[in-house]
Amino acid sequence: LGELTKKAWAHDVQVMIEGPGHVPMHKIKENVDLQLKVCKEAPFYTLGPLTTDIAPGYDHITSAIGAAMIGWYGTAMLCYVTPKEHLGLPDKDDVKTGVITYKLAAHASDLAKGHPGAKFRDDAISKARFDFRWKDQFNLSLDPTTAKDFHDQTLPSEGAKLAHFCSMCGPKFCSMEITREIRDQAKDGMKEMSKKFVDKGSKIYHKA
Structure with a gap:
């Protein structure tokens, strides 16, 4: 790939390098680093990569795991994978699922890169x-x-x-609503203690 990249550039031909589609998680960074080195940082794009092969019907997920990682490590473009990968021709719903899943992977990569x-x-x-x-x-x-x-x-x-709740935890056990209530109580408590402090002369130290 590195040699072909040089030949293409020598003739003013633009190049994009397609990466492998199946790479376990612990070898993704190594793969990116090697590609950038050998291909002189030519743009790199990947279909995934899938991090495991055990989930036909869910390869949009197995590949999005790898896509989020390889996007973080420096690939230039992510090519989406649908749930039908390796099984059949995707329909419009499969395409929607794949595209949204990969938008998620790309966003996670962008977050990791700051x-x-x-x-x-x-x-x-x-x-x-x-x-x-x-x-x-x-x-x-x-x-x-x-x-x-x-x-x-x-x-x-x-x-x-x-x-101020959804059906997961209901009105009594929503952690966010409980946090809001505790904050409000703390705020009210601080006002009360501040008033007591002022009423006592705003003195930090008092004679015993």
Whole structure:
């Protein structure tokens, strides 16, 4: 590949190197480093790679694991894999699943590399989740339609979009709502103690 790259460049031909499609996790970085060295950092793209071969029907997942890692390590482009890989010709739903899965892998890679745009979006949806802004959470997700459909399967009413809980933990055991309540209690407690401090003359030390 390195020799062919040099020959192509010598004739002003653009080059993109296709990487292997099946690489175990512990050899992914080694593969990227070797390609960049041998091919003089020509753009590298991969179909995955799949990190294991034991999951026909789920190769969009086995490959997305490798894709997230190899994207982090420096590949230039990720080629998506569908659930039908190795089994048959994908339909439009398979393509949708594959593309969304790979958008997720690419985003995870961007986060690991410190890409500011990726972090901004991640922080935005995390804040929306903590604030129970359900519609913002749906709209900021990679697949808003599926996110909304999953939520509405158990809490379909429009009022549920304002609720401070989902059907996983319910209103009494939501960790985020409990955290909000504890913060509010701490804030109120601080105000109360501050008032006591002022009422006693705002003195740090008192005579025994």
